[in-house]
Amino acid sequence: MINIADRIYYFWFMTKSRTPLKIDMHTHILPEKLPNFADKFGYGDFINLLHHKEGAALMMKGDKFFREIASNCWDPKLRVDEYAQFHTKVQVICTIPVMFSYWAEPKDCLYLSQFLNDHIAEIVEQYPQHYIGLGTVPMQDVDLAIEELERLKKLGIPGVQIGSNINQHNLSKPRFFEFFEACERLDMAVLVHPWDMMGKEYMEKYWLPWLVGMPAETARAISSMIFGGVFARYPKLRVCFAHAGGSFLPTIGRLERGYDCRPDLVAVHNDVNPREYLGKFWVDSITHDPMLLDYIIKLIGSDKICLGSDYPFPLGDLEIGKFIEEMNLPEEDLENIMYRSTLDWLGLGSKTEDQAIKQLLDKSV
Numbered sequence: 001m002i003n004i005a006d007r008i009y010y011f012w013f014m015t016k017s018r019t020p021l022k023i024d025m026h027t028h029i030l031p032e033k034l035p036n037f038a039d040k041f042g043y044g045d046f047i048n049l050l051h052h053k054e055g056a057a058l059m060m061k062g063d064k065f066f067r068e069i070a071s072n073c074w075d076p077k078l079r080v081d082e083y084a085q086f087h088t089k090v091q092v093i094c095t096i097p098v099m100f101s102y103w104a105e106p107k108d109c110l111y112l113s114q115f116l117n118d119h120i121a122e123i124v125e126q127y128p129q130h131y132i133g134l135g136t137v138p139m140q141d142v143d144l145a146i147e148e149l150e151r152l153k154k155l156g157i158p159g160v161q162i163g164s165n166i167n168q169h170n171l172s173k174p175r176f177f178e179f180f181e182a183c184e185r186l187d188m189a190v191l192v193h194p195w196d197m198m199g200k201e202y203m204e205k206y207w208l209p210w211l212v213g214m215p216a217e218t219a220r221a222i223s224s225m226i227f228g229g230v231f232a233r234y235p236k237l238r239v240c241f242a243h244a245g246g247s248f249l250p251t252i253g254r255l256e257r258g259y260d261c262r263p264d265l266v267a268v269h270n271d272v273n274p275r276e277y278l279g280k281f282w283v284d285s286i287t288h289d290p291m292l293l294d295y296i297i298k299l300i301g302s303d304k305i306c307l308g309s310d311y312p313f314p315l316g317d318l319e320i321g322k323f324i325e326e327m328n329l330p331e332e333d334l335e336n337i338m339y340r341s342t343l344d345w346l347g348l349g350s351k352t353e354d355q356a357i358k359q360l361l362d363k364s365v
Contacts, residue, residue, distance in 0.1 A: 023090040024307055025191075025308050025345070026286065031119045045064070059098070082311075091130065094193075102140045109141075113148055116136055121155045136160065139176070149183065165196060171221055172224040189346050190239045190240070192218070192241050197216070240282035242310075244287045252274065286310055306341045307342065
């Protein structure tokens with residue numbers, strides 16, 4: 001069982017020290033060795049790892065090459081040393097979205113999810129001052145997803161990562177309401193990460209699924225949750241969207257215009273202006289662009305922006321917020337982005353630091 005009180009104490013201590021606390025809340029990890037799930041289950045293009053040379057492995061999707069990864073994708077000690085170069089104290093770790101496997105048989109996806117979640121929980125137990133975990137769940141079967149969500153809660157994992165769509169079903173589908181209700185009830189944070197990008201088969205050249213499809217996927221997820229009434233139904237649900245919310249925030253004017261001019265098409269399940277939801281969810285800081293980040297701060301406030309890197313992948317912010325530190329932001333904005341917003345999103349920062357330490361001391365008596 002992960003001691004969250006100890007974690008809060010550590011965060012408090014670091015904020016009081018001379019070195020500012022930095023929490024990177026968007027990073028990915030895998031076990032060094034994966035079972036051959038296709039052989040185990042008897043079907044499917046599950047990811048397996050081919051360790052073809054020292055310090056590297058090929059991610060194979062069935063018999064097709066997917067991506068080459070280095071040992072910083074599985075070695076927790078190496079990761080600590082790497083991100084310490086950018087004065088980062090803590091990483092929030094979650095699986096790589098291709099591992100979601102929502103297409104698989106639900107019971108098989110549950111087994112895979114538990115394998116990945118147990119690995120993450122083990123790393124957090126071994127390195128409690130350096131890692132916080134997010135789990136994965138079989139979203140294609142809401143009952144099984146909630147079952148694993150409840151197990152994650154018992155393990156001390158404070159949240160889950162889910163995809164921007166579930167087998168091309170939007171997150172606004174009523175079938176997912178029970179899952180979001182459970183996240184709210186269990187006080188579990190949610191990270192929505194783009195995956196299985198719509199239209200990817202029509203734009204395979206130029207890496208467009210990652211450059212264009214991913215931002216659109218995230219906008220799709222936010223828009224569907226707003227217009228589908230998810231946030232209205234579950235106002236205490238804490239959701240963070242990857243990659244600075246994708247193309248949602250830069251196009252909020254268009255979304256609002258659509259709501260105003262065609263409410264018969266847009267405001268079908270929720271009659272609240274989408275602009276009213278700005279500041280009701282979190283996004284990470286991965287814009288690669290100070291001007292865009294400054295715009296997002298003005299839109300939703302720095303208290304809803306979390307430092308994220310997408311480490312260890314090349315499209316991420318692998319200098320872990322260096323461009324943010326060079327923006328000459330007010331101290332409060334900088335501290336919000338570097339750690340406070342993440343603690344709030346994870347449900348670890350609802351009290352002041354002094355209240356948190358008092359709570360810890362009271363428990364120790």
